[in-house]
Amino acid sequence: MVRRRLTNEEEALWDALTRSVRPLRPGQPRRAAVSATPMPLPPARTGLTPQARPAPPPKPAPTPAAMLDSSWERRIRSGNLAPEMSIDLHGHSLAAAHNRLNQALAQALAQDARTLLVVTGKPPKNSATMGSARRGAIRGEIGHWLETSPYADRIASVRVAHPRHGGDGAIYLILRRKK
Template sequence: MSRRKLRPDEQELWQKVTHSTTPLPQALRRAAETPKPVVRRKSEPEKMDLPTAFGIGSRASKTPHGQITTPQPTPKAKPAMDTKTYGKMRRGKLVPEARIDLHGMTLDQAHPALTRFILTSYSRGFRLVLVITGKGERDDPHDPMPRQRGILKRQVPMWLRMAPLNTAVLDVSEAHIRHGGGGAYYVYLRRTARS
């Protein structure tokens, strides 16, 4: 803020204000003049208990600064399947034995179709299937409200990790570009009892 000279009328008003005030008592004046030292503790940062997954009916937690956050799933350290097969799958070298395309379906249509497809594939002894969700509708630049795109892309991995599909699914990962890239998932199924 720049300091400018006061006009005569402003200076007169300031003089009236300063003469009409009473000085603080000595103790309060000293306390106001000396800033309090900042004490920093050398302790471990506060640990927060966050739920491991954000599910239906759970609430978002607040950070110490009052910001609302939603817990993010922790990334897997290693895949649930053997490393060699996982590497081949991620590079697109394995060919899926079956595929389902959920493009254009609503959530109410896609969930039963996906459940039926996964359980049927599992009972047939398939190991690798491809679930095509699509990337979602493109964002409308003229839409006044930003919207999340790709509801199926977000929901399908959650469905695959919930009952009854979690008993058949060993691992889920994004497909190689040759099989759909960001708009598809590889679903590696467990071995059936007879395989």
């Protein structure tokens, strides 16, 4: 490690700091001036104060799974999944759709629903036919909304709906059970 000299400003700050500190043992003299080269830290003393342990990193929030167990997969593929709640977002502005999605998630979780059908509208076939209106905007934003939702940790999986429930124009939200 390359050592450098303290600037005049740093020396003044250090001096002010050392004048404001009370010694742990009042009988021992304070260190007076700052030396030109920083002093190495004294070795850690045991028994004086317990060393604070760093807080463990927070558990990452569970993310939606790409695949569920075989019974869920079979029900989704066959179209036998019966959503307990549904919400239709297409035709709403982005802000209104985002708000309605959060309300629907809160309601579904309050009612202990496991599946929520979210109708977003079909994505545009290609960008040339979009014209001046932005088609598929809700569909384009819903992934981000779900990731940043206050209920993101309660979503077990996000799946494209069966054609019976809207196909590409809808998604299933499979919600986790209460903890």
